[in-house]
Amino acid sequence: MGVVRGVILDESVLFAEGDDDKNVSLLQPGAESLIRTLFLSRIHLGISYGMGIPNDKVSILKRIASLYSLDCFILDDLISEVMPAWSNTDGSILYLVSNKKEFLPKLNNHSWVIIALKLGGESSCETLNMLQIENLEELPLTICHLNKRSTETNTLTVGYIMKSSRVEDFAKRGAFPLCPTENGLMFAPLTSKLSLSSQLKDVDIVLHKATDEIVSIEENKLTFTHNMQELQKYLEHHKDLCVVDPLSKIYPLLDRVEIQKVLLGLVELNTEGSYSIRGAHFLKVDNFDEFNFTTGLAEARLSLPCIVKPKVACGVSDAHTMAIVFRVDDFKNLNVPLPAVIQEYVDHSSTLYKFYVLGEKVFYAVKKSIPNADILMKSYNGDDLKPLLFDSLKSLPTADSIHDSGASNSNISIDLKLVTDAAHWLRKMLHLSIFGFDVVIQEGTHDHVIVDVNYLPSFKEVPDDISIPAFWEAIRNKFDCRVV
Structure with missing residues (x-):
């Protein structure tokens, strides 16, 4: 057959x-x-x-x-x-x-x-x-099993586990075919309706979006969904199974403080006479009422306004509840979950560069972003500089929502080599195969500032005929280069 x-x-x-x-x-x-x-x-x-x-x-x-x-x-x-x-x-x-x-x-x-x-x-x-x-629910894996028998031995089955909306997003773009891709991958869902261990016996590679499977994070302890817990247990006893990527490698991306600490190492990429790439200046706060912000902000090289984010980066309902604060007094009683990270607000002419790392390949897209601080103060607050609260997954105060969008960014150009070098550096430091990060370019200094890093992004801004084969290649290379 x-x-x-x-x-x-x-x-x-x-x-x-x-x-x-x-x-x-x-x-x-x-x-x-x-x-x-x-x-x-x-x-x-x-x-x-x-x-x-x-x-x-x-x-x-x-x-x-x-x-x-x-x-x-x-x-x-x-x-x-x-x-x-x-x-x-x-x-x-x-x-x-x-x-x-x-x-x-x-x-x-x-x-x-x-x-x-x-x-x-x-x-x-x-x-x-x-x-x-x-x-x-057995049919997709059965098809993969039949296909593997009828093809060469290097055909691999990728079992994926992620929330339905994420599956839909990838599958609609042709990322999860049942028939072998040109590099020999077949994709089948790992369902909670069947024993996970029985399904994993027929799988060569596990692809997951574990950050979607977090139920709670308390005192730095993660609780995953039942299905993800079962995967954790299975992987503990089957360390030779290829995983994109190991759960232990994504943990730093769940904590905004930890990822900011990683970004401090970008300094080794900078050379005199060229643009610099760095993480945003930041400060961790455990209690808004007891902290001395006047001293703390200065020591952290922060000036107002600042953007305040929860320390937990994803997986809980309020992980994306944020605020832009314009006055020191407004940190008190701020409605952002604690512990929190106070991060530098970078004036970047409303332009955000989204970078995607798919194995050895790096892609990017340009998107509208939050306006410069002076535009925010003028258009959103007027004379009342109260904190600007928002959910970063739902609604950002982008330049499109403001008639006066401020200074043009036409004179700001991105140093693609610098950011690509940073992408490869991050890949090496994080030991991840597929991840994304956001870059803004600071007005005046032209510093390239990484403001966010995330695991297994959708990369849907990159054309499917380019990104999907690169996605498959990254998964295949992870398997071929694994150390058993």
């Missing part, structure tokens, strides 16, 4: 049992989720049904087919209807059917891979070529 490039889901695996008694048609739990996973994995997908099924079921199937632009057809003793649309499928076709449904012998003539979903009871499907699975 060849690589599975087409999947046909029979209606017998899509509908829950007992529908007739309830006089209502309900999809199996996980059925539409599986369809969406297969659809986004860029595999040829179809839905089949037999003669005589209730009209309401046919309507549901056709609605789903229309929603995902799938083939929907009758598949009985005569299968000529489906073959013209699938005759150009370059590879094997997989047919998933309930073990209770009578098998169509003519399917063997077309060398289809038959998989029976075990729904209890005796099987009506009798063929030596048939596989069986017990849950719909």
Whole structure:
């Protein structure tokens, strides 16, 4: 058999049992989720049904087919209807059917891979070529297993674990194909519906966004979701499994103080007569009421206004609650979670450079950002310089929201070599394969200031035809260069 490039889901695996008694048609739990996973994995997908099924079921199937632009057809003793649309499928076709449904012998003539979903009871499907699975969620990894058997030994299965919205973002751009990429990667979701250890046995590489799986952070102790906890336990006993990236390596990015300490080392990249790259000046505060800000700010080389951020960088609901403070007195009773980091506010002409490190490759995009301090004071506060509170994930006071956007940044150019060198330096220091960081250029000094670092960013500002292959290459290189 060849690589599975087409999947046909029979209606017998899509509908829950007992529908007739309830006089209502309900999809199996996980059925539409599986369809969406297969659809986004860029595999040829179809839905089949037999003669005589209730009209309401046919309507549901056709609605789903229309929603995902799938083939929907009758598949009985005569299968000529489906073959013209699938005759150009370059590879094997997989047919998933309930073990209770009578098998169509003519399917063997077309060398289809038959998989029976075990729904209890005796099987009506009798063929030596048939596989069986017990849950719909098993299908993606089963496809990867079949593809690995039919290809060269260097084909690898990447199991990914991240929140659904993150999966959707990557999958929509073609980042998670089930068919092997040019460099031999296949992607399958690791689901909480099945035993994680049983799934990981069929996985060569784990890709995660652990920062999305944090339930709480208390006294520097992380609590992850149950699924991520299970992954942690598994990795402790299977240290040879390739992970992009090891959980221990992302911990510094969860703490704004720790990452600021790392950025202090950028000084070694700076040379006399050239622009400098550095982290923002910062100060950690445990209590707004008891701290001497007049002395503390001066010692930390900070001047007002400042931006105040929680020490915890992600994973909790208020990690992105921030404030821009214009007066010393306003630090007291400031509604930003403690402990906090007071960070230098850099005048940067409303221009932010987002850099993405995908293995050895570095990309960037330019975005609108927060205006200079004088524009903020004039446009947002007027004579009342009260702190400006915002959630950095939801709404930034960008230059687009202000008619008077201040000085033009046309005379400020970025030193790409300097920042690229910094990207490689950070990659080496952090031991990460895929991460991002934000750079602003300070007016006057032209200092290149890194103001944020994050793990596994979406990098969606970079065109997919460039970023996605680089993403795959970074994952593959992580595996090929691993030390076991």
